[in-house]
Amino acid sequence: MSRERRRGALAVARWLARKSIRAVTLLAAVCFLSFLLAKHSPIDPIQAYVGADMLRVSPEQRAQIEAYWGLDEPTHVQFRNWLAALASGDLGTSMIYRQPVADVIGERFANSLALMAAAWAMSGALGFALGVVAAMKRNTWIDRLARWYCYLLVSTPTFWLGLLMLVVFAVWLPWFPIGMGVPAGVLADEVTLGDRIRHLALPAVTLGVIGVANVALHTRQKLIDVLDSDYVLFARARGERGMTLLRRHGLRNIAIPAVTLQFASFSELFGGAVLAEQVFSYPGLGQATVSAGLRGDVPLLLGLVLFSALFVFAGNLIADLLYRIVDPRIREGAGV
Incomplete structure (x- = not known):
């Protein structure tokens, strides 16, 4: 070596x-x-x-x-x-579920993982695309509309948006079920993938829409800084425009903050999932956390807190790793 x-x-x-x-x-x-x-x-x-x-x-x-x-x-x-x-690997026994804490977390985490993964992918893709479009159309009505939309989302509570989604798409327009993770009164063996997706749709859209704002605003500002730089001005003088300019000079620079924000948002995603799962009665970690706190289930509460801390730390660690992969300058400056 x-x-x-x-x-x-x-x-x-x-x-x-x-x-x-x-x-x-x-x-x-x-x-x-x-x-x-x-x-x-x-x-x-x-x-x-x-x-x-x-x-x-x-x-x-x-x-x-x-x-x-x-x-x-x-x-x-x-x-x-x-x-x-x-x-010794024993998280104890839940007082309210009468099951080992590890089993409760494992069962609920599968539901929460599907919810958070769908919302995470939606918020990242929509936020990145919206930020790019707003920066490329700076100071136009498209940019103003995108910023107004993001500012509105930042000030919107998760539970309020969830209730609004329920009223509109589950009550007025009965396109989706009102709540829960599976249809009521149906045996577990008879629940189809389509049933799970229909019950997952509204809470996932609620979480995903809320998470769009931060990624979009940061991506927009970073791309504006890149477009105002000297080397982009030189590229424009050579005749580069539109998507060619964005692909050659913008994407690599704006990918760094977007990746970092997306993985560093695990804590916000988990916190939003707690509220969304309560509104939609979705059987995930968030609902179990609220139940454990309200009913004094110390073993389950400690297990959930420990697991959520590991979950958030893993997101930050992945963000740091990807940060160094995307930008070699960070790797050289940090000695990694």
């Missing part, structure tokens, strides 16, 4: 080591703070476990339930026990 390759491999190893340390530190802080917030929540986990506000339990029954779930231990002992179980 040549000296340059060894230096490159060492630089990549150091970069990955720094990212790994950041990930471990982030997860440790998230776990500790989430555990403290959950333990100091005003929600009574015993009553939530029983599942009915009118059903009261005796002191003896409460003591048995607390002993069964380990809630009678001091807070630091509970946290230590949870960390020990986590180190």
Whole structure:
């Protein structure tokens, strides 16, 4: 192996080591703070476990339930026990679903992944295309309309747009089902791919439309900066116009911020999915997170928080990797 390759491999190893340390530190802080917030929540986990506000339990029954779930231990002992179980790969058992937390997350993540993937692809493609068109038609009515549309989307709450989608496309125009992930009263073996797509359409469009604005506005501004640069002015003097100019001099430069924004938006995407899944009663991680928080299911809540932190960190890591692949200058400047 040549000296340059060894230096490159060492630089990549150091970069990955720094990212790994950041990930471990982030997860440790998230776990500790989430555990403290959950333990100091005003929600009574015993009553939530029983599942009915009118059903009261005796002191003896409460003591048995607390002993069964380990809630009678001091807070630091509970946290230590949870960390020990986590180190062995056990996320615990959900108090409201009566299933292992890993099984609940795995089942719900499949639904959320389909929803977020569809919304993510839609927002990236539409946002990039809208930003390019707005920049190429700068200061025209097309540009003004695109910017007005983006500013309107930025100020639009996800749950409000979801309710509007339900009213228009599920009530007034009964083109799509009102909610849930599959038709009600249908056996799992009888649910078709078309049924799942119809139930996925409205929440995916809601999330995708909301995510268009940031990508479009950043792509537009970056492309305007590129079009105003000296080398593009020289290219125009040589007779290059339209798509030829964009393909040769614009796409590579505007791809960098677009890629970064798209992968760095995983946290916003996950947060929006929580609201969208509640509005559409979609059985994903967002709905499980709300249920765990409202009913004091500490094991499930901690597992979901841990998984969401890993999900967001993975998106940022992929963005950094693609950033270095797209622009070699970043790789050279960072020593990676």
